Amino acid sequence: MNIKISKAYEKIKIFDDFELNIVDHKINVILGPSGCGKTTLLKCIAQICDYEGQIDQNNRDIGYVFQEDRLFPYLNIYQNLTVIENNESKIKSYLQKFNVSDLIYKYPNKLSGGEKQRISIIRAFLGNNDLVLMDEPFKSLDFNLKMNLMEMIREIYGETNKTIILVTHDLDIALSLGHVIHILSNKVTKLHESINNPYFNQELDAQSIVIRNSIKNSLL
């Protein structure tokens, strides 16, 4: 998927002829500092904000995991998922697979932050879409929940093989999850570098931590 866009908010340029190549059926992580336009980029890809230029996504259906859960508060979890997918057995099998089947008839206000985000991830992968956008899905979650959700994303990606674009400012998440990492620079946002991540899905052993830190230092 090719992206070539320009975008400005009231004369403030966010993207100026910004170009990016998304690798299909891989986890693409977009890494960049806060405020560099990562969320705006996702909104442009999802076609929910205006931009100039072209995003070659062939009007694909999209799943979206927002920073907040954004579940419909007046629907229970099952109803929240049927909004996207009518297949009851598919919904139940997803819920069972990710150990949340006991939440099926609960309303979002009865769920913890981690549980809500888990449902939000399931919702994004449940439909017939082959592109999933994730906007800092681990924001405001504690370390253990973050690890659990990362494991869940790896697992769900392994099963569905959908193209994922995950936005984060956290290098550790990028290195742990991304097949490809696109690094954005600040100021009128430009693509700094796209790298194939050699450390995808590796255990956090002492050696990998040293390697990660050296990459971190070279990138920032």
Add this chain to the structure above:
Amino acid sequence: MIKKYKYFLSIFLLMSIYYLISHKVDNEMILPRFSQILNYFKNLNLKDLFKNISYTIFKAITSYLISLIIAFVLAIIAFYRRGYQIIQPLMSILKSIPTISIILISLIWLGKEKSIYIIAILVILPILYEMFYFQIKNVNSELIEVCNVYQFSWFKKIKYLYFYQILEGLMLTLKQTFGLCFKIIVMAEVIGQAKYGIGARIQNEKINLEIAGVFSWTIILILLVLSIDLIINYSSKHVIKWK
């Protein structure tokens, strides 16, 4: 349990105070005794009782439903900027007109029976309009984005963005306004000297200087409003399950 206990205690306290004062006053034209009120209840014709209650309930429900429909349509029109500029000043004026002026003017213009409905509608309408307008205007923008991302049809958007939001507002407003609608109908029946209804009976007993009757019908009205409150509370809990 403690809450119920306190509830009954406060009723008991109120009744004791009433009992003491009515004995102290000892004048049935000012404050009838319990025994006189009970006597009035004993002599009430059941057919007459149900007929008058049904008339008042019918008037209240009819005017409330008409208000609901008009308020909903006006709120949708006001959702668009030009509509808002026309409707909002009208509602502000309607809200600031004293209820007694509405009652007297509509009695002069429309006569006894019709004016009862109009009075209730004009008093309730601005409250319902504001509720509808607020609920429609304040639909969660984050959920609008979700609907756009997942390319919801307009029907799905109305259902998942607006329907539940309005339903929630409606149930909360219903609690506050349906009892009010009842009281306004009774007041209009009294002032308008309606033929049937709780207000008509109160007015009738007042003319006959039957103060025990006025108190009895007031008690009936209180019990009716409390029962309706209970029904609304109960159904609200079942309708708004997500709260």
